[in-house]
Amino acid sequence: MSGxxxxxxxxxxxxxxxxxxxxxxxxxxxxxxxxxxxxxxxTRSNGQLKAGFxxxxxxxxxKNLYNLFHGATPVVRGMLNSLVIACCNALLCxxxxxxxxxAIHAYEFKGKRAIFTFILAIMMIPxxxxxxxxxxxxxxxxLTNTFIPLILPGIASPITFFYMKQYMASNLPGSLIEAxxxxxxxxxxxFNTIVLPLMKPAVAVQAIFxxxxxxxxxxxxxxxxxDKMKKTLPILIAELRNSDWKTFDMGQVYxxxxxxxxxxxxxxxxxxxxxxxxxxxxxxxx
Amino acid sequence: MEKTKQKKSRITRHNKYxxxxxxxxxxxxxxxQMIPLVSTVFNSFFENYRSGLKQIGPNFxxxxxxxxxxxxxxxxxxxxxxxxxxxxxxxxxxxxxxLLSAWFTDPSLRLKGQRFFKTVIYLPNLIMASAFAMLFFxxxxxxGPVNSILVQAGIFSKPYSFMSHIGSVRGLVAFMNFLxxxxxxxxxxxxxxxxxxxxxxxxxxxxxxxxxxxxFRITLxxxxxxxxxxxxTSLIGGLQMFDVPQILTNGxxxxxxxxxxxxxxxxxxxxxxxYGMAGALSVILLIITGILSMVVFRFTAADEVDExxxxx
Numbered sequence: 001m002s003g004x005x006x007x008x009x010x011x012x013x014x015x016x017x018x019x020x021x022x023x024x025x026x027x028x029x030x031x032x033x034x035x036x037x038x039x040x041x042x043t044r045s046n047g048q049l050k051a052g053f054x055x056x057x058x059x060x061x062x063k064n065l066y067n068l069f070h071g072a073t074p075v076v077r078g079m080l081n082s083l084v085i086a087c088c089n090a091l092l093c094x095x096x097x098x099x100x101x102x103a104i105h106a107y108e109f110k111g112k113r114a115i116f117t118f119i120l121a122i123m124m125i126p127x128x129x130x131x132x133x134x135x136x137x138x139x140x141x142x143l144t145n146t147f148i149p150l151i152l153p154g155i156a157s158p159i160t161f162f163y164m165k166q167y168m169a170s171n172l173p174g175s176l177i178e179a180x181x182x183x184x185x186x187x188x189x190x191f192n193t194i195v196l197p198l199m200k201p202a203v204a205v206q207a208i209f210x211x212x213x214x215x216x217x218x219x220x221x222x223x224x225x226x227d228k229m230k231k232t233l234p235i236l237i238a239e240l241r242n243s244d245w246k247t248f249d250m251g252q253v254y255x256x257x258x259x260x261x262x263x264x265x266x267x268x269x270x271x272x273x274x275x276x277x278x279x280x281x282x283x284x285x286x
Numbered sequence: 287m288e289k290t291k292q293k294k295s296r297i298t299r300h301n302k303y304x305x306x307x308x309x310x311x312x313x314x315x316x317x318x319q320m321i322p323l324v325s326t327v328f329n330s331f332f333e334n335y336r337s338g339l340k341q342i343g344p345n346f347x348x349x350x351x352x353x354x355x356x357x358x359x360x361x362x363x364x365x366x367x368x369x370x371x372x373x374x375x376x377x378x379x380x381x382x383x384x385l386l387s388a389w390f391t392d393p394s395l396r397l398k399g400q401r402f403f404k405t406v407i408y409l410p411n412l413i414m415a416s417a418f419a420m421l422f423f424x425x426x427x428x429x430g431p432v433n434s435i436l437v438q439a440g441i442f443s444k445p446y447s448f449m450s451h452i453g454s455v456r457g458l459v460a461f462m463n464f465l466x467x468x469x470x471x472x473x474x475x476x477x478x479x480x481x482x483x484x485x486x487x488x489x490x491x492x493x494x495x496x497x498x499x500x501x502f503r504i505t506l507x508x509x510x511x512x513x514x515x516x517x518x519t520s521l522i523g524g525l526q527m528f529d530v531p532q533i534l535t536n537g538x539x540x541x542x543x544x545x546x547x548x549x550x551x552x553x554x555x556x557x558x559x560x561y562g563m564a565g566a567l568s569v570i571l572l573i574i575t576g577i578l579s580m581v582v583f584r585f586t587a588a589d590e591v592d593e594x595x596x597x598x
Contacts, residue, residue: 013394016497020389020397027382028406031465037431038421052438053431100311107304115308124579125319126526128549129572132329132556132564133322155314187303216414218529219549223556234416234529241420241533253424260417268412272405279408279473 035265041254049250064255071252073236074229075259082215082232085150090210093154094203095196101164102195106177116165123158128219135223145227150220160206167202205278208271212264233260323572330565336558343562351566360551361570367456367539368547371531372524374460375467380516382464383471388501390472391479407469415466415529422458423449423534449535452544459531459545463524471516478512479505511585518582522575528553 041049044058068075104116127134138149172195180190196203218234225231231239237260240253268275330351334344355361386407389395397403410418426432426448433445448454482505490500506513528549531539537554539546548571555564 012497017395017397020395023385024389024397024403027386027468028403031406031410031469034418034421034425037425041424041431050429053434096310096314099307103304103307107301107307109301109304112304119311120583121579122315122319124522124575124582125323126522126571126575128526128528128552129568129575130319130322130326131552132561132568133325134318135556136325136329136561137317137322149318153314153318156311156319161311181300187300187306191307212412216412216416216529218414218416218532219553234414237414237416237420238533241423241536250424257417257421257424260414261421264412264414265409268409269405272408273401275412276401276404276408276473279470 035261038254038258038261042251042258044251044254046249046251049254060251061255064249064251065259067249067252068255068259073240073256074231075233075236075256077229078231078233078236079259079263081147081230082234085147085221085232086211086214088147088151089154089214090207092151093157093160093210094207096155097157097160097206098164098196098199098203099191100161101168102191104165105168105172106174106195119158119161123162131220131223134220138224144224145230146224147230149224150214150217154210154214157210160210163206164199164202167199171202172198201274205274208275209278215264326565326568328565329561330569332562332565334562335560347562351562352570355563355566355570361548361567363543364539364546364548364551367543367545368525368527371456371459371463371527371545371547372521374456375463376517376520376524379464379468379471379520380513382468383475383516384506386468386472387475387479388505390476392497404469404473407472409469410465411467411470413466415462416533418462418466419530419533422462426454426458450541452541455531455535455541455545459527459534462530462534463527467520467523471520474516475509475512478509482508514585515582518578518585522578525549525571525574525578 037053040055040057042064043061044054045060045063048054048058048060100119104112104119134149135144138144143149176194176198177190180194185193216234217232218238221232222235222238225235237257240256329344331346331348332344333342333347333350335342389397390400390404424430428445428447428449432448433442436442437445446454448458486504486508487500490504495503526549527547531545531547532550532553535545537550539550548567552564552567552571555561555567
């Protein structure tokens, strides 16, 4: 390469780099500004909020949260419900998806390819499409207003299965399983004590995704849960929208939205390294 | 000879565990998806709803529900709404994602703070969509902070009612979808771009190709399979659009049902217990999704064959 060419090239590169930074900063601003305003507004009183927007925090955060926790909406209970459902769902989802992936990965049996294709084929069926039959069946089984219909379906998660299968293909040596068998370990024991620990990175990533999906889910829980003390956070948020919110203490409204959003943001910031890396690791072929 | 026989029998003995390990998945699938799916399809052929206090049906009506659904025009209208809001969000999403992923993977740019930017742009994807929509509803309300800022800055003389104009409601829904998904798409496209053989770029550079030429002549064509994957999965996701417009418009799809999506319509039928119509609508959605997934399947399968050919 000639010196002149490199120089011209680097001049263009510097300009492109500047444009890239400006666009990136603008997009970052677009992603974050809403949450900043949410935080600011959650720290202000109803009167201050009605008077207009100010860009700095107020002193009413504790008061707003106090009002929220002692108001008519059982938000703390809602968060606990969401937490129980999302944790159980995520645990079942990763454990049984790994088990299903292991069945397809490690064993040779009749109809294996057909089953694999079948699981891939059902991957795209939206849950909303089966919702009608689902609520009818849950009604017949007397499971409406329980958490079971929101937890147990996690056992059959084709997308998590597919990720685990991809991960096993490159990270689970067959020799290790063979060695354990020679040592006389049973198949279940091999799965629980050797395979699962080896799958830890994939399990962690998928557990986070399963948790978030369940935590944010609004459609199905709204159809299953109608008991006030059983409702999850997204349903309570929808009810807040449904009520005559104009008469509400707006500080409290913002505090409730913040209460639903910020825990996830904090957890995300702690775990972001694994999450961002995990989006692609098994989902799309590289 | 004897040894291999012994080994074989040991393997086959283990192999029944393949079936055993599949039991939980299959059982959960049959109970929570298969039976509901069959009964949804079954329901779609029956007239079954409440009219005031009177229960009508269930009476077998064949394809009557489908005919009613299509002839009323609502289905087409809501399908149109869903598509308009999807396209409004998807076009900027794919353009911005392509741009960002090209920048992130360009070694000559050496962008600093990549981890920070990736973390930030992915963040909205994890936010509870219902809470995000509620937040936008309060921020863009008639007395909300956005109007307050616009009036204070003198851009508007009086507050603009975002919630009562067709364009602004659809625009807000599309904007929220864009914000929630462009980070995810960027990361997917980046993985695709990093998979491209680096020597191709080097060769093009030696030949004196500009950054634009490299992007349009090399990166984009090689990225086609992933672009199609992203587009179709986003379209399938778009058809399921629900949380954001539902909460933003309180389930009404106002103004004048211009932001009512297909799933909001389904949700309405489910809550009013009009099971016949809900069933027919579900089946139509299933068929559309099925066709789209087959397209994805085709492309990823073709991809796999290509890869195998390359390896051999």
